[in-house]
Amino acid sequence: MKKISHVLVALLLSVALLAGCGGGSGGSAQPSAPPADSSSDSAPSAAPEDAGEQTFRVAYIARAQADSFAAWLANAVREEADKYPNISVDIMDGEASDDKVNSLIENSITNRYDLIIVQPNNGEAQRPYVEQIIAAGIFAITTNARIEGIAGGSSVDADPYMQAAVNAVAALEQVPENANVVVLNGPPGNFHADQRRLSWQTEFFEKRSDVTIVGEQIANWNKDEAMAFMEDWIQANDRIDAIISMNDNMAAGALEAVKDNPKFADILAYGVDGTAEAILLIQEGKMTSTCLQSAYDLAELLLETSNKLLTGQETEINTDIGNPLVTIDNVEQYIEMHKRAGAL
């Protein structure tokens, strides 16, 4: 009896495993094409001449599907891929773990994908693995954030310094003299978090020595953590003139803490990402501005870049999306964008 139950459990696990492995996303049911040039030992090669007829297999390794921006980007990549009949994309989840992302890269190399897009969890931890992709003769694209200086690799990104800078430049005029401000930071060591903070320092704080930072903490991109910090700060400070946040989620959390407090009715708030929530807050006049890091634009550029690489039009591409500042004056077009995407 015990032996039978062991066999049954083993069978059940095997079926589950097969079902799981067979359920890839992105319409990968197409038979896979052979690698563009599996004999290449360094730089990835261009596709063969009959590129128009074959389906290229692309692995998209997301940093963490639990990260709302990463999930938005992964969904946008999946949607954009539908426009390319010659490309099938498999989406994989790095679960916010360097080890997991690195393993997924290794597996994708083993599975001979034609192109691997990596959204790094930690650029430096993934660097040697992305270099392995190139060494295996497979095209590699790093995105959000790019890993700089990988020979033969391509990248599609937004510039985090500029994303914060467009807000900071606007804030130079908007933040009142001798203002008290609070600063909400992303996880230390994260390229985007560090670059955005550096940008605020260079483009705003160094030019506005009259401004005092009365509270600065790491809220790890999280709304609830930012909200709790803000609740405490408004107890310790009678006047806070501006919330300077490295992303929208934290800015929304801080605004949640003061939303019914008339003392802070005119508070300024700056973020980055252009999430649906931030766009609504700007429309309501509660948030001052954000820089749109459009997952749709990134996805469009990622697929365009992939297509160019796979069909041999280019061998290496490094490109950025724009950094549009969203304010009350232009918010309506972004509301429409989120409505179209089903986020609102």
Next chain:
Amino acid sequence: MIKKYNIYLVLIILFFLCALINPNFLSIGNLSNISRQLAVTTILAFGATILIIGGMLDLSAGSVLALAGVLAVDCYKSTNSLILSLIVGILAGMACNLINAVMVANFKTPPFIATLAMMTMARGVALLYTQGQNILQLGDFVVFGQGTVFGMPVSVIFLIVIAIFTWYILKHTRFGRSLYAVGGNEAAAVASGINVIRSKYIAYLINGAFVGLAGVLFMSRINAGQPNGAIGFEFHALTAAIIGGTSFSGGVGTASGTLAGAFIVGFLNNIMNLANVDSYLQQVIRGAIIALAVIYDIWTKGRRTKGHLGNVEDKNKKQKVAS
């Protein structure tokens, strides 16, 4: 006697120290803030206390909270019923913990492994359900986490009710007594006729109801249904329980101790934010306090055991002398 009330002495001393460090600490607004900020993790901590006393554990609390929360939010968006969304949240928490109970009580899976599996599954379901996107524009749903009744935050009212409930079941019910027995020595509990499996089921179901309620309060407080929210909250809950004197070995712990533990952590976080203490230093201080609490727990338990053995040895000596 004093040893029994150590944790409350620490809490009172910390309270006055905080008041001395920053005068804003004592303001009604700030104390109300602390209570509201603590409501979610303290409710989770009560669930954790019940489980740990019974020799169990729940690592899935944060993930189940997120799942229950997004289901409740979605239910509210579809039905506009606060009561129904609250019930959905609580039932979702209980359903996940029913699975935990089956794995732990019937299949004898170590609670660490069973709830680790649930942690991954629940988070996955929450992300699948929402496609990783936040649910926005919650309307009146925010009343659970942000509303007040006669000036008292609704979340704090829930916290008080849960605190009284936990204290009552641990102190004044047969289930509570059996839980201490199961956690203290499971074999002895079985031998004395306690239905261990039943106790474990009840413990996980109560924990599930608390986690589901916490999910509703959390999403309501932040005014969004976040499938990726509350990551690591199970550890905040465990921290409060351990600082409050709940022993990881099982069989020891109280509701009032956990409440005190949660407020010690809350006071510390609050005063460090009021004083704008550096983020990195805050983490060092929080970690040091957990380490101290555990060392103190082991040290006092060692002394109690030593004292107990000492008494036994004295008794044996006396018996030998008498014979």
